[in-house]
Every structure is written in C-alpha cells, then in structure tokens.
Amino acid sequence: MLSKKTKYAFHALTYLGKHRDQKTVLIHDISEEYGISHKFLENILLELRKAGILGSKKGKGGGYYLIKEPKDVALSKVIRLLDGPIALLPCVSLNYYEPCAECKSEALCGLNKVMIQVRDEMLNVLENKSLADILDKE
Amino acid sequence: MLSKKTKYAFHALTYLGKHRDQKTVLIHDISEEYGISHKFLENILLELRKAGILGSKKGKGGGYYLIKEPKDVALSKVIRLLDGPIALLPCVSLNYYEPCAECKSEALCGLNKVMIQVRDEMLNVLENKSLADILDKE
C-alpha cells in the first residue's frame, strides 16, 4: 500500500495542479484542504522541490508552485520518491535493487520471475500515467 | 514490498511443493533450509493451514504437507493471507476495502481510477500464476 506520505504528495500535487493560475500556493492552504499536518506536509513538499517537481518562493507572498507540466510528472516518479521501490521484491526493483537475503540463486528463483512480470505490469500503468491524468478526472 | 512473512510463506510452500513425495515435512527442515526462525515460521505455517492450503499431522512422524495441488494455490491468495491488500490504496482493494480518510469523493478521485488499473494489472499476474509456476522454475 502507498504510505500517507505518498498519498499526501499526490493530494498536494493535485491541488497545485488545479491552482496553476496562481503564482504560488501556501503549504497552509493545502494542509487545510486535506486535513494534513502542516509540518508533515512541509517535509513532503520539500522533497518534491528537491526532486525538481515543484518550485518555491520564500518570504511574504511566497509558496509552492508546479515547475513541470502535469503530463511530465509520472506517477511512478512520485511513488519512488516518497515510498521507495514499486516492485514487490528488492531483487526485482529497477531503482532500489538489492538481493534477497535468504535467496540462494536469483536465476533459479521462481518468485523472482513472476515478480518481474508484476513489476512490469505495474510500471506499464505508473510510468505512463501522469499528474495530468489525475487532474483530468477531478 | 512483500513482508518477510509472505516471502517465508512462499519459501515454505516451495519447499513443501518440492517434497510432495514425503508424507510430511518438519517445520525444522524448512527453517534450516532457508535460515528462518523456527517459531516465526511456525506461525506462518499455521496461517497457511487455517487457510486450507496446508495440512498438518501432530505427534511423532508429524509435520506439514500441501493439501492442494500447486496449480490451485494462486500467488494472490498467499499474499493476501500474510500481507493483506494487494492494491496500492485501501479504496481500490477488493478484499480489504476501506475509504481513504482524506478523500472527499471516490467518484471524483483521479488517483482512485488509476489505482484500479494498477490493481487489475497486478491481479492479472498474481491471480493467474500459482505455486506450480514457481516450482517449475526451480
């Protein structure tokens, strides 16, 4: 399951996407809208900014804004950023690969093979759907 | 990511699948083979038994054995049993449905729609692949 962090990130991005006409949006406004702790959200937005998805402006009149086109923000990117691997096993993760501790041989592991399929099916959706697809439906 | 519990369950099932010729297999043998804590594994096997996947026999000469054909043990069943929902959001889970706390309207939620797609793609593999597919490759 996606963590709250990731869900909150999607909510924030949706809100920012809907308010692209404004120069900036306050953390406060987003946290109010979804009932998210201001400080918790702060950390999330910071990560999104460091990843180049959001921009920010300090000081009075400041806030956050989308720096990318919604269509260029793949859902997979957001999930990986906040939650880490999308794959169900570390040994089939493209971005966070690690061998499985108890596994003797990846080549001979039947689970490994199936989980590669699952991963690819998931990515097929998550890499090709973007913030734009979410915004469309709201 | 799958929990250790689920991974251990798959290992145990694989081991039991490979030793179907024997009447029973000791917890001990499985825990040795994969370096899993005996007691931890015990709880897992118990759950698999309660779910009707394994049978057991008490006393001397006892142990566990597969009660179903490997092809009839869908991977999705094992994951749901030990890990809970396969879906990435509670609001799109078929077996563990819950509304999302911060979500105002499921019908208007863009994430909801995409995550249904992801779930279906995952299930497309996990419902149709079984223990038999894992055994094949080992």
Added chain:
DNA sequence: TATTACCCTATAATATTTATAGACTTTATA
C-alpha cells in the same frame, strides 16, 4: 507413558512511518 511435533496466545524487540519542534533564512512591504 515418554517423546515428538504441531497448536495457540501473549509478549518483547526492532524497524518504519507519521508527526512535531524549533531555530534559521529569505522576501515583501509599511
């Protein structure tokens, strides 16, 4: 009837996730 091996519940240890705190920097504007 002694021994083996699973049954079951409770609890402890650890790790992860979620949330909070507080001091700091930048910016607008009165």
Added chain:
DNA sequence: TATAAAGTCTATAAATATTATAGGGTAATA
C-alpha cells in the same frame, strides 16, 4: 530598515507495524 510572512533544515518524539521469542497445551506414535 524593522517587521511579519513563509519556506528551509535537522533533529527528535510518538505511534504503528513488523519480526521474533517464549512457553505451556494437545495430539499422535512407539
């Protein structure tokens, strides 16, 4: 230029979930 607004950053606390252990109970076998 003083003040208040708003994001920055790091640390830590609280809550929750996962992983592991403990120990007595029950059934089967020889």
